[in-house]
Amino acid sequence: MITPEQLLQPKSQESGSTLDRPLDHLTACHRRIEERLATLERVAGHLDRSTGEAIEAMAACFRFFDSNGVLHTADEEESVFPRLQPRLSHEERAFIASLEDQHREADRLYAELKAVAGELQSGSAASRELQERYGAAAGRLAELYRSHMAAEDQTLIALGQRVLSAPELAEISREMKSRRRLSA
Ligand SMILES: [Fe+2]
Ligand SMILES: [Fe+2]
Structure with missing residues (x-):
C-alpha cells in the first residue's frame, strides 16, 4: 500500500524566500511545478491497487496547480511579459507570444487531465482503459x-536579466507579494 505522502515525495512548499528576487522566484516555482508533474505521472502506476491514495495525491497536485500554478502564470503574464515586450526584438516578442500560447495549451491539457481524474474519482475502480487515458x-x-x-x-530569465532594471524588479516583487496577499 502506498500513502499519498509517498506518492508526493519529494515535496516542497512555496516559501516567500525568493519573492524578493522575482526571476529566481520564477525558476523556484518551476522546480515545484516539476515535482507535481512527476507525481501526476507517477500516480498512473498506482491507480489499480492504491486507487484512493493515488486519487488523494492527484487532488493535492490539483490544489497546487489551482493556487500556486495560477499565481505563477499571472506573475509571468501580468508582471513580467508586459514589461519586457516593448523593449524586445521582433524575434524575442514572438518568443514571448509563444510562451503565452503554451500557457493556453497547458490550460487545455490540464482541463483534460482533470476531466479524466473526475471520472476516476466517481468510479469505484479504475478500469484499464481509464487508467491508460489518465496516464496519456x-x-x-x-x-x-x-x-x-x-x-x-x-x-525568459536571460531576457529579464538583460531588460529589467532594479526598480522594475522591485515593483514586480511587490506585485507578486500582493497577488499572494503578502505585504510588500
Ligand atoms: Fe513559468
Ligand atoms: Fe510560463
Missing part, C-alpha cells in the same frame, strides 16, 4: 509544461 493525459501535460519551463529557464 498526464504525460501530455508534463511534456508540454517541461519544455515550456525549459524555454523559460533558458531564455
